[in-house]
């Protein structure tokens with residue numbers, strides 16, 4: 135199996151707080167890798183270092199054989215790493231379709247000059263990309279919301295649109311930060327189905343950060359457990375579940391459901 | 392792959408500027424009116440308050456409106472679409488005006504001027520202002536919200552000050568009177584006889600056209616080009632990237648939109664529009680002092696997009712029409728009211744109540760041009776109304792006139808089941 139992402143001994147500090155402490159892991163091609171841990175363990179911070187919103191003080195992040203340390207976030211996106219956010223970060227005043235089309239930004243040719251003319255390359259490109267976006271709209275079953283400004287949509291649908299926006303980027307690695315947080319049973323099942331479909335039909339590798347242990351144990355290929363910024367365990371779901379440090383970190387409760 | 396049969400036959404139709412037949416009908420009507428307007432239409436000249444539209448004096452204010460629309464479209468791109476509220480738009484208009492004056496104006500001992508033709512000085516004004524915008528942009532990229540507004544406000548004062556330095560006077564002319572700007576005459580190069588002279592009356596095909604009618608059509612054409620460019624940017628990749636930065640800058644970057652690049656584009660393109668607008672504004676005025684590019688002009692653009700609303704091209708058009716024609720309407724209203732008093736018309740009691748004509752008369756509107764305090768004259772009332780309208784729209788209709796239009800449209804769409 136080819137490793138597409140290698141994170142080597144990264145440390146991220148905010149003043150006195152060490153959010154990530156000397157953590158290493160890797161993600162294989164097409165793999166569903168999961169990061170779990172209590173609140174404040176540093177999961178979101180890891181995502182932020184992968185998209186280079188935060189720059190770790192130590193260590194290296196290697197994406198498909200090339201270090202991405204010091205790259206701008208938009209360059210990282212271009213290289214094929216897409217993500218969703220723990221607290222929805224959609225473009226609230228734009229429609230669903232426009233949000234997804236913004237996801238296609240990195241895959242669109244042409245500059246503002248061709249856009250200003252519209253006829254010719256810009257128009258052709260807009261139509262082609264619209265077709266791709268419609269495939270994603272179909273796939274996520276959000277047809278009836280297509281033309282709605284996202285701010286007015288229900289929470290569960292917004293989470294789906296955010297997944298759609300990330301998918302529109304044609305990524306090779308998808309970072310999902312608590313995709314089912316705050317969802318009811320039915321919405322959670324829908325989301326799980328989409329995640330599994332993305333892996334099966336599109337073969338996109340994913341890192342899943344999630345508190346819903348039932349979901350993680352069901353669908354993850356491998357799991358890494360963080361606590362206070364440190365890696366305390368890594369392995370197959372059934373092994374991680376039995377790990378004494380993990381049980382201690384979670385005070386035993388949540389892991390048994 | 393999750394391919395499905397293609398049910399959506401025409402995204403192209405959806406992306407047209409006027410996607411529905413109603414909109415196309417309205418657009419056609421607007422074009423007919425715009426084409427007919429300059430040729431005295433008898434009916435309009437009978438309607439109070441808007442009757443100035445039927446009179447040849449109004450051609451100039453409407454040409455000014457087209458010119459301001461070009462600037463407003465640029466401002467909408469920066470402030471409405473990209474969310475970068477600048478108070479420096481007047482400064483960029485000035486930058487364009489003096490680039491135009493340098494390239495196209497007549498050189499004398501006092502001021503520079505190369506006397507080049509309009510096809511050089513008009514785009515040149517846009518490019519000149521865009522370059523200035525690009526120099527400012529890297530600073531602006533670092534600033535948010537109110538800080539950006541304050542720094543760009545500073546530009547307006549720096550600009551006026553520069554116009555008064557000995558170096559600046561070579562571009563801007565005398566601080567009191569200003570300098571003369573190039574006319575709209577169309578020349579191939581510097582020849583004596585222009586291809587098209589704008590300040591005389593002539594015959595086109597079967598029509599007699601006056602100088603002001605020619606100016607009207609020229610500014611109309613430029614405004615339409617500006618509208619097309621603004622709409623094209625808004626409906627494509629660039630427009631979405633700018634909106635993304637406005638709505639969530641960090642998420643936009645993580646989605647691959649370079650904040651720096653697109654803020655730079657927003658400043659450059661918006662300044663380009665401002666520059667073209669400023670050059671035409673100055674050219675229409677003939678002679679302007681540097682103090683003309685002041686804060687009040689900048690605020691006029693803020694008023695236009697707040698009242699028009701929603702960062703849309705349609706809203707910008709509505710806002711411009713409203714903000715530019717409103718003063719004319721108020722002025723016209725006072726003239727009409729005082730006529731009512733003179734003629735003892737049906738409305739003379741109302742007019743008597745509203746107008747102050749002499750020292751012992753009282754009423755909220757004074758017909759004098761200079762008034763030290765209450766009652767306010769027409770000009771003061773206009774300023775007060777701007778302020779009031781901005782506040783009213785901010786509180787009650789943040790989507791502006793555009794939002795009101797959408798509600799009306801939705802009401803009729805659902806009729807008779809609308810509530």
Ligand SMILES: Nc1ncnc2c1ncn2[C@@H]1O[C@H](COP(=O)(O)OP(=O)(O)O)[C@@H](O)[C@H]1O
Pocket residue numbers: 148151152153171172173174175176177178179180
């Ligand atoms: N921008 C920031 N500034 C200061 N501290 C931060 C910042 N982001 C995260 N932290 C701190 O880093 C730690 C890890 O946070 P986070 O990655 O959000 O945890 P998780 O996603 O696992 O709940 C927390 O102690 C948090 O307070």
Ligand SMILES: [Mg+2]
Pocket residue numbers: 177178179220
């Ligand atoms: Mg988190």
